[in-house]
Amino acid sequence: FHQIVVCVCVCVCVCTNCCFLVSVQHRDIALVLCSETFGERIYGLDGEEKWHADFRLKKGVMTLPQFADPGYYPEGAYETAVSEIEVCKSNLGTMLKAYKNPAEPKDAPQSAIYSKNRVELGSKNTLICYISGFYPARIGVSWTRNNVNVTSEASLSRYYITDDGTFNLVSALSFTPEEGDIYTCTVEHVALDRPQTKTWEVQVELPGVGASVFCGVGLAVGLLGVAVGTFFLVKGNNSSRVARTSTFSRNLNNLRGSY
Template identity: 40%
Template sequence: MTLQELFASMHNVRIYELCHTYGCYDSSDTQLCVTLDGEEVYHADFKKGVLDWESKIPVVLHVPHAYNYAVYYRATCRGDLLRWKPDKSAATKPRKAPEVIVYPKDEVIKDEENTLICFINHFFPSNINIKWTKNDVEVAVEDPLIKCLPNPDGSFYVFSTLDFVPDEGDIYGCTVEHVALEEPRTKFWEADMKETTIGSDVFCGLGLSLGLLGGAAGIFFFVKGKHYQAILVT
């Protein structure tokens, strides 16, 4: 049991993991993302010079000057890239093909807005292409690089989402292209008004982050490396 877990058990608290991730690339700009319990809070858009906050995060929670810290880490990351460039270990690491599942976030009700989630996991390297189709017609293409996050084993995972309005019989597809795949991999999801969603079990919504606002007697942060853990006293 870690010190944080022991503290939680003794003081009736809940533990949240706030993770700050950034990566450097020869072929593109630095990618920086902050997540809470695996769900994105914001990522940096260095081309526009802003932070792109998750739409469900209230504006009042947008941290002032956070973009300035992103710029600092961008400079640090570029320095690290130059220092670590001679290391060729990543180039020899075995490729891993992605695992793909698709599911709705909320209960499927005809004509009510919903969100499809494509969870792509355990792939390496991180370069990956994602596109969505509806009844075999392409409806969205996403650049997931800014959202790719590392697993403990060195592979990556990413969530891609598509807003939609369910209609009986519509078939949606999430297609993934990756260097470890001989051909693109597609997972389909068909609108079924009788379906019971698994979204609440698999996809932890950002409503969890909003819980940080309620009934807090105090917040304690434990910092280790690039990972931040927040403990909320209830």
């Protein structure tokens, strides 16, 4: 069960040097999400998170980038979030009884795995497992390297809610690529019939190989063209020489016959 409050505010900008008004719609989101063992309190704007309550660290966290104007949330926002989660869990118990434990809606996740940076053997990099479009929020993510479980080395982002109420999540694994290594990211979720596994294999394009092959083929074609041209040039010269010799012989015979 989750409670979502969505407010739409209209910002009106007045141009001092013109006679018209411009209205822009923004969507401000306040989210309270809870289960019997889980809770989230998030504030966002236009699909981007601004603040969330970190119940593990017991504090509120601003999540806007450093270059943005972070604004502020009043003192006591975290304590308010704790109270809201308690109310949410209480409401959850009441509604489960009232509706006789209705079936929970389910949306299966989609996942993709890719490297953060260009892959170079021996250079540290990060593998990203991007998981999107799932509901409810409970999800399991595990990693392997060459069939060895390395989940403890990976990190998980927070849950990011989307416009349709489903969630996105990012898991990251730092690694040093070695030729032949195979990595997997496996996702487990109640909406999946079986775990969903994506595989990523270290594949490094050798620098300059494509250009070298291209140049080699070009050189071979060029040399072949020169050889063919030389052949026809020599053949043409020989044919001209034979023709001139035949003409000279006929003229000489004609000259002899006239005497």
